[in-house]
Amino acid sequence: MTVQIDLSDKTALVMGVANARSLGWAIAEQLLAAGCRVGFSYQGERLKSELDKLLTGKEGVWAQQADATSEADLSALFARVKEEFGHLDYLIHSIAFAPRTAMDGRFLDTTEADWNTALNVSAYTLVSTARHAEPLLRPGASIVSLTYHASQKVVPKYNVMGVAKAALEATTRYLASEMGAAGVRVNTISAGPMRTIAARSIPGFGSMFEKAAEAAPLGRNATPEEVGKLALFLLSDLGSGVTGQTVYVDAGSSIMAMKIEQPS
Numbered sequence: 320m321t322v323q324i325d326l327s328d329k330t331a332l333v334m335g336v337a338n339a340r341s342l343g344w345a346i347a348e349q350l351l352a353a354g355c356r357v358g359f360s361y362q363g364e365r366l367k368s369e370l371d372k373l374l375t376g377k378e379g380v381w382a383q384q385a386d387a388t389s390e391a392d393l394s395a396l397f398a399r400v401k402e403e404f405g406h407l408d409y410l411i412h413s414i415a416f417a418p419r420t421a422m423d424g425r426f427l428d429t430t431e432a433d434w435n436t437a438l439n440v441s442a443y444t445l446v447s448t449a450r451h452a453e454p455l456l457r458p459g460a461s462i463v464s465l466t467y468h469a470s471q472k473v474v475p476k477y478n479v480m481g482v483a484k485a486a487l488e489a490t491t492r493y494l495a496s497e498m499g500a501a502g503v504r505v506n507t508i509s510a511g512p513m514r515t516i517a518a519r520s521i522p523g524f525g526s527m528f529e530k531a532a533e534a535a536p537l538g539r540n541a542t543p544e545e546v547g548k549l550a551l552f553l554l555s556d557l558g559s560g561v562t563g564q565t566v567y568v569d570a571g572s573s574i575m576a577m578k579i580e581q582p583s
Contacts, residue, residue, distance in 0.1 A: 324353045324551060324555050324557070325353065325354055326350060326353040326354050326355035326555065327353075327354035327355070329350075329354075329355045329356070329408040329409065330355065330356045330357075330358075330400075330404040330406065330407055330408050330409070331347075331350050331355050331356070331357045331358070331407070331408060331409035331410070331411060331554070332357075332358045332359075332360065332396075332400055332407060332409070332410050332411065332452070333346060333347045333350075333357055333358070333359050333360075333411040333413065334359075334360045334385070334387060334410075334411060334412055334413060334414055334448060335360070335361075335362065335387075335412065335413035335414040335415075336359055336361060336366075336370055336373070336413065337361070337362075337366055337369065338366075338369045338373075339369075339373060340513075340543070341413060342413055342465050342510060342513060342543055342546050342547075343411055343413030343465075344373060344543075345543035345544060345546050345547035345550075346411050346413070346463070346546065346547045346550040346551070347359070347411070347547075348544075348547055349547040349548060349550065349551040350409070350551065350554070351377060351379075351380070353551065353555075355379075355408075355409070356379035356380070356403075356404065357379065357380050358380070358381050358382070358383070358399070358400055358403060358404070359374070359380065359381070359382040359383075360382070360383055360384070360385040360387075360396055361382060361383075361384055361385070362384075362385070362386055362387065362414075363384065363386075364384060367382070367384065370382050381399070381403055383395070383396055383399050387414050387440070387444040387447070387448060388439055388440060388444060388447075390447070393447060393448060393451045394451065396451070397451040397452060397455065400452075400455055401455055404455075406455050406456070406457050407452055407455040407456055407457070407460065408456075408457055408459070408460050408461070408554075409460065409461055409462075409463070409554045410448065410449065410452050410456070410460075410461075410462045410463075411462075411463050411464075411550065411554075412444070412445050412448060412462065412463070412464035412465070413464070413465050414440060414441065414444050414445075414464075415440065415441040415465070415480065415483065415484075416436065416437065416440040416441060417433065417436065417437035417440075417441070417478070417479050417480045417483065418433045418436055418437075420433060421433035421434075421436075421437060421478055421479045421480075422476055422477070422478055422479075422480065423476070424478075425478075426478045426479065429478060429479045433479060434479055434482075437479045437480055437482070437483045438479075438482070438483050438486055440483075441480065441483035441484065441486075441487060442483050442484075442486035442487045442490055443490075445462075445464050445487060445490050445491070445494070446490060446494070449462060449494055449498070449505070453498070453501075453503075456498075456501070456503050457502075458501065458502030458503075459502050459503075459556070459559070460502070460503045460504070461503070461504045461505075461506070461553060461554045461555075461558070462494070462498075462503065462504070462505045462506070463505075463506055463507065463508060463550050463553050463554055464487060464491065464506075464507045464508070465507065465508055465510060465546075466484045466487050466488055466507045466508065466509045466510075466565060467480075467481075467484050467509060467510065468509055468511075468567070468569065468572075468573045469481035469484055470482075470484035470485040470487070470488050470509075470565075471485070471573075472573075474527070475527075487507060488507055488565050491505050491506060491507045491563060491564075491565065492563045495562040495563030495564075496563065499562060499563075504553075504558070504559075504561065504562035505562055505563060506553045506558070506561060506562060506563070506564050506565075506566060507564075507565050507566070508546060508549055508550060508553070508565075508566055508567075508568060509565050509566065509567045509568070509569065509573070510541060510546045510568055510569060511531055511535070511540050511541045511567075511568070511569030511570060511572050511573075512527055512528045512531045512540055512569075513540070513541075513543060513546070528540065531569075531572045532570070532572075533578065534572050534575045534577070534578045535569065535570035535571050535572040535575070536570065536571035536572075536574070536575065537570035537571055538570075539570050540569070540570055540572070541568045541569050541570045545568050546568055549566060549568045553566065
């Protein structure tokens, strides 16, 4: 069954698309298919060519470099949003990073610098981007970010990123509480393991990906397309009563304590 959603009068900013495997791109594809006008930000010129390829032939799109940890870059980015759109309906935060050293070693050995980097990039930037977006957001606007179940349960080698995702989820609740009076909703999507660039930084990710699929009630992992569809629901009026939530799309793997094969 397909539900047709018309977003031709809506605008969105998608932050953090690195390539075709990015979950931010999976969300953008759904928005574009629904007729939404979409602006993109990317971190660093090395990612520009990949994004340019994705946007070739797309209508109503534009892109600008922006380091989400830079107030100057954010000011310039949202000035561009105002220039291009005049207002903003949807903000998609697909931004996370922790230094490889923080993932390779023991959590106990996390340095202050690596801790601050992970929390700043992966959680605080949701606050700063929401603040910059606030004057442009119309009533009924929606913000969506991306998290992972390592915020709630220990995932080997996820380390400080698990803490950062927990902070992101708490940030979602506090932003939802404050921005609700203006009719703005804030949610985060907890996607199961996905083969993204970020996943490459997690030692042993391949094994983790396979075990999650084996344990999931659906017997597989969720797909980027399913993440995009959930985001479309949360961003659009279909999700008008949902805010402050961490919503899972992981084929059910997060509900399982263990899985034992039943005798035939």
